[in-house]
Amino acid sequence: MANRNLSEIRRDFPLLTGNASLAFLDSAASSQKPQPVIDAISHYYETYNSNVHRGLYSLSEKATKAFEDARETCAEFIGAKHSHEVIFTKGTTDGINLLAQTFAGTVVNRGDEIVLTVAEHHSNIVPWQILAEKVGALIKYIPLKSDYHLDIDVAKEVISDRTKVVAFAHVSNVLGVIHPVDILVDLAQKVGAVTVIDGAQGAPHLDINVSELECDFYTVSGHKMLGPTGIGFLYGKEDWLNKLPPYQGGGDMIEEVKLEGSTWAPLPSKFEAGTPNIAGAIGLASAVSYLSDIDRSSMLSHDRTLGLQAIEGLRSLGDVKVFVDTSSKGLKNWTGVVTFAHEQIHPHDLATICAEEGVCMRAGHHCAQPLMSVLEVPATARISPYLYNNSDDIERFLVAMERAKKLFIS
Numbered sequence: 176m177a178n179r180n181l182s183e184i185r186r187d188f189p190l191l192t193g194n195a196s197l198a199f200l201d202s203a204a205s206s207q208k209p210q211p212v213i214d215a216i217s218h219y220y221e222t223y224n225s226n227v228h229r230g231l232y233s234l235s236e237k238a239t240k241a242f243e244d245a246r247e248t249c250a251e252f253i254g255a256k257h258s259h260e261v262i263f264t265k266g267t268t269d270g271i272n273l274l275a276q277t278f279a280g281t282v283v284n285r286g287d288e289i290v291l292t293v294a295e296h297h298s299n300i301v302p303w304q305i306l307a308e309k310v311g312a313l314i315k316y317i318p319l320k321s322d323y324h325l326d327i328d329v330a331k332e333v334i335s336d337r338t339k340v341v342a343f344a345h346v347s348n349v350l351g352v353i354h355p356v357d358i359l360v361d362l363a364q365k366v367g368a369v370t371v372i373d374g375a376q377g378a379p380h381l382d383i384n385v386s387e388l389e390c391d392f393y394t395v396s397g398h399k400m401l402g403p404t405g406i407g408f409l410y411g412k413e414d415w416l417n418k419l420p421p422y423q424g425g426g427d428m429i430e431e432v433k434l435e436g437s438t439w440a441p442l443p444s445k446f447e448a449g450t451p452n453i454a455g456a457i458g459l460a461s462a463v464s465y466l467s468d469i470d471r472s473s474m475l476s477h478d479r480t481l482g483l484q485a486i487e488g489l490r491s492l493g494d495v496k497v498f499v500d501t502s503s504k505g506l507k508n509w510t511g512v513v514t515f516a517h518e519q520i521h522p523h524d525l526a527t528i529c530a531e532e533g534v535c536m537r538a539g540h541h542c543a544q545p546l547m548s549v550l551e552v553p554a555t556a557r558i559s560p561y562l563y564n565n566s567d568d569i570e571r572f573l574v575a576m577e578r579a580k581k582l583f584i585s
C-alpha cells in the first residue's frame with residue numbers, strides 16, 4: 176500500500192472490529208464501509224442537510240458544493256476529462272439501463288447487432304435484451320475458452336460492421352477475470368461501435384483511467400467499493416452524452432418547461448432528474464478518497480494471495496472444482512475471487528455451514544445464469560476477498576469447509 180498499511184485498514188471498519196468472530200468474504204456482492212464514509216454521511220445529515228442546486232441559503236449552498244465536489248472526486252478517480260462526464264446513478268444496473276434505453280433509435284436500430292460476453296452479470300444482459308426486443312436488434316455473445324478467458328479469435332468474428340454496441344464487464348463477478356479492455360475497445364472502434372464497460376467489479380480493485388481505456392461509457396457501483404448503497408455513477412464521453420436524449424424527465428434536468436414542450440439542461444443535469452442521492456454522493460466521494468490513498472496494485476496482490484490460500488485449501492479438501500485459471504497469465508488477470516463447486520455438496524449447504532461458523536460467503540448463480548450454463552453447473556459458491564480481509568478469514572472459511580465435508584460426506 177502506498178500510504179496505508181494493510182494491517183491498519185481493518186481497524187477502520189466498525190462492522191468488522193465490532194464482530195471479531197466474523198469472516199466477511201462477500202465483498203463482490205457489497206463491501207463493508209470504513210468509518211470516514213459513515214462519518215461523511217452522518218456529518219451531512221447532522222450539519223448541512225438540505226436540497227441541492229436550488230436553495231439560496233448557506234445550508235443548500237454547502238450541500239451543493241459538497242455534491243458537486245463529489246462529482247469532481249469521482250471524475251478524477253477514473254481519469255475523466257470533465258466532471259460533467261460523470262452522471263450520478265443508483266449504481267451499475269441503473270447506468271446500463273440508462274444507456275440501453277437512450278440508445279433505442281439513436282445508436283441501435285432494427286437489424287443492428289449488440290455484442291456482449293457470456294460471462295456478464297444479468298445487469299449487463301437484460302437491459303440490452305429489452306432494447307433488442309424494442310427496436311428489432313440482435314444480440315451476439317463472445318464465448319469463453321476453457322481457461323475462463325474470453326475467446327478473442329471468436330470476438331474478432333462476432334464484432335462486425337453490423338455491431339453498434341460492445342458491452343462487457345471489466346472484471347467478471349464470478350470468475351474474477353480481468354477482461355482485455357484494450358483489445359475489445361480496439362475491435363469495437365475499428366467498426367465504429369460504442370463501448371460500454373460494466374465497471375461494477377473493476378472500479379473496486381483496479382486503477383481506472385477511462386481516457387486511457389478509450390471506452391465510451393463506464394459504469395460504477397458505490398456499494399462495492401466501500402461506498403453507500405443506492406449510489407454509483409456512469410461515465411460517458413461528453414460528445415456521446417450530448418447526443419443522447421434524456422433518460423427520465425422531471426426536476427433538475429430541464430432548461431425550460433412550457434406547456435407546449437421542454438428543453439434540457441446541459442450536462443450532467445440532463446441525466447439527473449429529481450432530487451439526487453446527496454448523502455450517497457458525499458459518502459461515495461469519501462469512499463473514493465479512502466481508496467485513492469491505497470496503492471491498488473498492492474491491494475490486488477493482497478486479494479490474490481488470499482484467493483490463492485483459499486484455492487490451495489480447497490484443493491487439499493478434495494472433490495472441489497475451482498473456476499480459476501492459476502497459470503501465471505491467469506493470475507495476472509485475476510482479482511482474487513474464488514468461485515468453486517463441490518462435487519457432492521450443494522453450494523447452499525456449504526454457505527449454510529459457513530454462516531454457522533461466522534463466515535459470509537455467497538452461493539447461487541451470482542446473477543450470471545448464462546455463465547452457470549457455460550460452466551455446466553446450476554450454482555456455485557464464491558468467496559471474494561478484499562482489502563480488509565486477512566489469512567485468518569481464509570483459515571476460518573477452510574475450517575468451515577472441512578466441517579461441511581464431515582457433515583455431508585462421511
Ligand SMILES: Cc1ncc(COP(=O)(O)O)c(C=O)c1O
Binds near residue numbers: 298346
Ligand atoms: C459485474 C457486475 N455488474 C453489475 C452488477 C450490478 O450492480 P448493482 O447491483 O450495484 O447495480 C454487479 C453486482 O453484483 C456486478 O457484479
